[in-house]
Amino acid sequence: MFLVDWSSEALALLGCGRRRQTILFLGLDNSGKTTLLRMLKDERLVQHQPTQFLTSEELRVGKIKLRAFDFSGRQIARKAWPDYYAKVDAVVYLVDDCDKERFVESKRELHTLLSDEALAKVPFLVLGNKINIPHAASEDELRYHLGLTGMTTGKGKVNLTDQTVRPLEVFACSVVRKMGYGEGFKWMSQYIK
Template sequence: MTYELFQTFEDLVEVDAVVYLVDAYDKDRFAESKKELDALLSDESLATVPFLVLGNKIDIPYAASEDELRYHLGLTNFTTGKGKVNLTDTTVRPLEVFMCSIVRKMGYGDGFKWVSQYIK
């Protein structure tokens, strides 16, 4: 289920990054999640904003793998890499997928470290 916290991103003064959390176990809702993510990625006001996609619940057996999640979200050839990638002189938006388990407190720290390097 998606919760609208505000009407449009124009209502916000500034967005430094977007963290998009996906339930990697609920494969039946990947299409819905892709639709929501695509809407965010196509929003002109977010064109240069870094996106961190977190695939949660990897502690549950049969949760999607990182490759499977990338495929279903349409991100297979669109992520920028998990290391320090210099995107300063390009129009490429930082975008990466990290798998995590919020309950087990693992994986999301790497994602937040990654996205923090692109926040100005």
């Protein structure tokens, strides 16, 4: 893993010069969704209160517009997630790599998303956040515990000739250290239409 200057390069790849892209930031509470969104918007680390309601941010880099939706990960709030699937271009699913006791719950929510027909062709970027903390799960451990072994598409430029294959990959990251997620967004950018 290396430090990525996030500001323009990875975001520029997402826009591809076309319409505004819509990305959902999903995951259980305390996984780092709001921290990541704020880092992308302001490029600075700010301590946040847990997200109570849906928040939406417009991100602009040059001529490129992104709309990001940040949802609360609390169990009651997850019921509202499907209301936003209709016009989404990508899903970023965050997992707290250190909270191994919640891997089963996170796996259940992720597989519910993956099995939803409305998201059948949407690229999924799974970010295992907080790798800067000792005893965090590795990418391979996370892939295993989330039931994604053999389901991911690879980190390179993958030509998906089979239209039934959904772009899906796991990247370890640390939002607070600004590492790993830039690589994930670069990977995801090749699949956003």
